[in-house]
Amino acid sequence: MCGICCAVSFSVEHFSRDLKEDLLCNLKRRGPNSSKQLLRSSVNYQCLFSGHVLHLRGVLTAQPVEDERGNVFLWNGEVFSGIKVEAEENDTQIMFHYLCSCKNESDILSLFSKVQGPWSFVYYQASSHSLWFGRDFLGRRSLLWHFSDLGKSFWLSSVGTQACGVAHQWQEVPASGIFRIDLKSVSISQSVVLKLYPWKYNSGGDDIRECVNSLTEISAALPTFVFVSVNEAKLYLKEPVVPLNKALPQAAFETHCSSISRSPPTRETLRVFLTDGHTREVVQQFIGVLSVAVKRRVLCLPRDENLAPSEVLKTSNRKANVAVLFSGGIDSMVIAALADHHIPLDEPIDLLNVAFMTKENTVPVNFNKKGRKQKNHCEIPSEEFSKSAAAAAAAAASPRERFNVPDRVTGRAGLKELQAANPSRIWNFVEINVSLEELQRLRTTRISHLIQPLDTVLDDSIGCAVWFASRGAGWLVTQDGAQPYQSSAKVVLTGIGADEQLAGYSRHRVRFLAHGLEGLNKEIEMELGRISSRNLGRDDRVISDHGKEARFPFLDENVVSFLNSLPVWEKANLTLPRGIGEKLILRLAAVELGLTASALLPKRAMQFGSRIAKMEKNNEKASDKCGRLQIISLENLSVEN
Template identity: 60%
Template sequence: MCGICCVVTLCSQHTIHDFLNKDLLYLLRRRGPDSSQQLIKTASDLSYECLFSGHVLHLRGLATPQPLEDANSNIFLWNGEIFSGVPVGDLENDTEVMFRHLTLCSSEADILSLFSSLRGPWSFIYYQASRHSVWFGRDYFGRRSLLWQFSNEVDSAFCLTSVRFYSKSSNQWQEVPACGIFKIDLKACAATKSLSLTLFPWKYSCTEKAAEDIFINVLDQVSKDFPKHITLVMNESNLCLKAPVIPLNKTISEASDECPGTNISKISHMVSVETLQGFLAEEHKKKIVHRLIDILGEAVKKRVLCLFRDEDQKTREVPSMTNRKAYVAVLFSGGIDSMVIAALADRHVPLGEPIDLLNVAFMIEEQAKQKGASKKQANWEVQPDLLCPRESCKDLDTKTGAHLSCAVPDRITGRAGLKELEAINPSRTWNFVEINVTLEELKKMRQQCINHLIYPLDTVLDDSIGCAIWFASRGEGFINNQGELTPYKSPAKVVLTGIGADEQLAGYSRHRVCFRKYGLEGLNKEIEVELDRISSRNLGRDDRIIGDHGKEARFPFLDEDVVSFLNSLPISEKADLSLPRGIGEKLILRLAAKELGLTASTILPKRAVQFGSRIAKLESNSEKASDTCSRLKLFSVENL
């Protein structure tokens, strides 16, 4: 994880320091606390100037400050992880490896071939000195944040950055679309005193027949939000990046279209763990499930082992009891996604190393909670409550005298999930980190920093999810130490998250609505759209949020091999929305969880973090998720 920034000016009246102020540097340094430095490149004869600012979180190989510069004046900023595609040795740093490969590229096609081969999340900025060009972009899914801003027509300036503070006076910032790689010819732009960007888009197949229509659609989509004085053009050679995943299989068999859910006859609405066993009795189904476990397990393995550890843990030896430290954490609700990720992490994290389970609850008044509780509460919510006595989840609001409760749904299912994991591996130290947030602290931290990280997104949903993830990934809370809750702050620099499971496996309620209205064909189209928009809806925001703590978000469900495997399956193998909630959505993942030894968590219905953590109940109940959130339009960080 790194904070990267580049400022380009084509006009001497506008200095680069007008962009790179102390607010921006503050946010960038929080992302990269291990190293910070800047480099200025001036081409006086061509009238352009570039500033490169790099802020590094050291996670692998030798510590490598950024930006990197070689003897030929090429400059590189990298915020990413290479998990495969380009060889990176155990003691090598992937930033240096990427830079070395880039400097060997002799053509545009070489650069595109290099980035097409990468597997893992990334955003980058590369100054190619010999051609006076700046290249930049994000990976296929947009798992790393990158924002851009264009100045007005007179100033001819341009800025790229991982994160940006919100300011009413500044021009609008936008996320760089994860639709390809961009290039700016600084020599040509300096001559015309205007900015022109060239796009090299992602495609499944770079055939000329299909290229023209796709290029036009991508250009229209990206340029519609551009200022009028900025030009976006397709590269003249129609070059493209090869997508790292295969297209979605939209095959619908007659059997699945006519009679979905006939694998198990007359499944009742009160499903049980035993219900899943009937599916696993099918040899074909069981084979697919085990293939998912293998591929997803490999994705988790790369993400938990690809980081720097102390010497004794490099050799996989069990460290001493007094020196045990968690290097990996999981955003943990006890739901199916986080349970599977935790169970697979347990297979690959060294046994003597704890795993932190980060569980967030927003504390609400006990009376209000009881009043709003449903009388028709499902059994799966009531039973785990026995594992979480209300008395252990209460606090007193010193200002109002009201009793505050943290016995929210995600805390209850989280504690139940902890017991399942302890049953699978009682030798592992599972640090269940109870992170309790009051309304007062929520308002304070949103004003100080969270609003800047969510920006340029601005909806009520962005606020709820962003705030929940920020407090969870910070990792400050309590753990149970021999029966007593003691303060704890997670030292883990890698945070695993289950995002991507719902999008690919029909986990959202909107998927059921779509299925009821349009059948499997409509459901396929909706799932296809989900991954296309995940970069703009979720991933840039989540990367900025988690990165603010000097931690790196890693997304096993968005591993390229995992996505390609799931894309290869027809929808009938992944989900069956004719079945009840808690089994039909993400069916293949529930079956995998059953095979991994999980129990009650395998049939928990989907519950969004804003509801499971109860943040949605803490402030205004009258808002819609898509409304612009006035609470995000607050202050800069200049006084921090």
């Protein structure tokens, strides 16, 4: 995972050879292991490339990478499949090698059509003065663009700036395909023309994905001197997932067992479905494809494989390489259970559980403030975790109910299930307790610009909750008590994508009741189509701010294709009550994996389970614009830090 940035100027006198300090700082937080900048100059333009690497696989490769012909590559991605990358190899080097051997546009499109895994990239092709860039089909990696006035310069970056008046000008690059800019022609025409190479499912049809029809919508959000058009040759990328199966049952759709809807759901209720041979086969196939997706995401990272046997046995001293955003709900429980199948047994797994309290605790607490030395103002001060720990300790001294939110209750129950399933594993249940004061302070100084350009109350709630959870600074709770803990895991697994594909939200049930299975199909299709702009860019920016990488098993291309291939009634049955009907196939998978009570937990949104929603205002709607996300000036930032 990396922080990547490319700044292009068509007016040399206005060009800065260095990134703005706050942007450079934000990029370094994403990629703490290596930083490098590279300048490319032409008669008509100049390009500044900046790369910041979080090292996770192969040999540490500083970015940007370049070759003798002047080509430059910035890569923020993971090749999990589609292109062969050996365990000791670095995918940045592999991708750049293939790119430099591409002879034409079709070769470049063919290459990116093969890659399975999350990515965003910038590629400067010197011979054609072309700048290629884009995000993967699902938009699992952030990429923003910013165009200056009068077209004198534009920026591409994983994350935006914090400067007041600038932050709102950053917009997410649509995950509609790959874009190309002819830099030489821009300098002559004084207008920026974005050529789009869209995603298309190769089914023999003439239509190029619906996103192409929204070119006017993309252009409407851009300055008047920026134009978007489909490439003249009508070339396209092949979609990596199959289209959604919208088939409807020939007979009237009824519940699998009519008595289920009239009785309280139990684990035996779910077992009734598994007595059907076809259903059980489908569930086993689902477990298989999801298990492979988890395996790819927990094994592609360095481990202490050269430790002596005596050191390996000291599992209590081992650090976790993988963490799970953990509520104890069905999504995170299945992810944790499958991760347990593939992560070495002597390696702990961190379960990150976040809770917010509504009133500030002012009980004074002495706490050891020893922490890492602050190298520069880009880092979070070491005393910041001290304040968090102090607030948590104060709450521990008072009734624990201060943080006894729904997700904390289900998280503890889920921990017991996992411990029962594999008592040999060290499960680090990390209680992350956030006070109102800390939320407000860090929203202002660190989180707001990460959530931007999204700006609703819902974005604020989820963005803040995910930021605190993925930071991993909290209390490790064991039978012997609680002690301060900082998760060292660089990989954070999250269950996003399950609700969108398996009718997990209440709006799915509303749509089904109003329009039946046809309406439900349309809702699921819409959910997956907008996940790049609604969720994934934001979550990538928020999690990566801690020098950690978000990985999304439910959004693995093979998982999405498998679920898309199924008729909707094999994934969900909304004639059944909550706790069974939504995400039915996932609940059945949980039973097959040996999980118990968690298989029956109804869907509960993170903002409500963690109790961050309504924490500051009770009369807000999720879709309202959130005034708390306003970016403050850099002068105020220096005071806060």
